[in-house]
Amino acid sequence: MAGKRGLGRRFGWLWASYAVSSYGTGLGFGAFPLIAILVLHSGPTEVAALSAAGRAVGAVVAVPLGPWVEFRRKRPVMVAMDLTRFTALMSVPLAFALGRLSFTQLLVVSVVVAAANIAFNAASGAFLKALLPPEDLLVANARFESTMWSATTVGPPLGGASIAIFGPVTTVAADAVSYLLSALGIRAIGGTEPRPARSGTPRLRAGDLFEGWRHILTHPTLRPLLFNTVVVNGLIMVTEPLLAVLLLEDLGFTPWQYGLVFAVPCVGGLVGSRLARRLVPRFGRHKVMFTAGALRACWPIGLVFVQPGVPGMGLIIAVQFALVTCCAVYNPVLATYRLDHTAPDRVARTLSAWSVSSSLSIAALTAVWGLLAALTSPRTAIAVAGILLLATPLLLPRREKAPLTAKEQAASLT
16 A cells, blocks of 8 residues: 555655654744734734745745755755754744844744745755655655644644743744754765756856746646646635634634634645545546645635634634645645656756745735735635635646656756
8 A cells, every 4th residue: 555655764764854843833833923922012014024024035035045955965955954944943032031032033033944944845855856766756745745734733732732831932942943853863864965966057157046937937737837836825825814813803713713723624634645645546646636726726715604603613624624635635746746847957946946936926915915804804805815716727737748757857967
């Protein structure tokens, strides 16, 4: 069975490192807005700016990191990004203990962490492609997806309890330590990793900054997949702050009810990630990716009809469970497809360009939908996002391009 497939000791260490940092991120979910509100007494505008600006500026900072990562050994880059995130995050509890924590520091730390996330993900994707044969990539990506949703299920409730008992910066410290443990795990992977060869000039060129986008935009399948991804992710993410206002202020949900209705559906992530590696051999990768990609756009419109009390909680849990399940099927198949259709000398730049595009779109759409909600209402803004999502399957590719052959991948290196 695919679920029992062994991928080797080196992948085991990579997976363990991913798991520990994912659970740390789960514990620290929402910590910065909470600190801004409870410790620094920031208003809604500052909290929104912290979320949007950190993501957007971090994405811009990460643009030159793609080509920088491409032509370096990936494990040292991953360790460096883990240590960067550890140092940046640990500065928050230290400044808090000294009474010097400021909103500016939170903003700077969020930018550093966002940029380091993009660089780490680009390096880890390239490392995974070199580590495993193509037939094992879907199993590996499904395991990462399952781990991420497991951490999202248990992390935020435990983080909330930790904050209530030990104080507002506790989960930030735990998140920081998780990156230190991740760095140690990546170091333990061992083995040799040749330094990537660079053809042409040895220096970084301006064109290298855009090579990832050039590859995506000239690829007949990756191009529509990117457009679909940035629009869908943006329209889904814009509803999160709007739902917080709608549920907590307008409908009178308590904080524990709010946490519950978003934690329980994450079980769908475990279901979907396990389904992905079983559905692909049976129905084919393109059909699974197209179907799951289309279905994930159908559910958010249901959030428009949420009401107070238990019925409202049940509706949100049902809608979010269906959405998360579809996303968890789609995401590992997409991740595997990207790796299969990208030559080894372009993986880091392609993944970096993909992440930068997604982050910028989420930040921009979040700002636009915040304005829309202010002019109308949160429920109206959620409805507009849901209606637009229904049209996004039109952006999905109807055909699948054949993966790069070994000869084509080798030719790209010459």
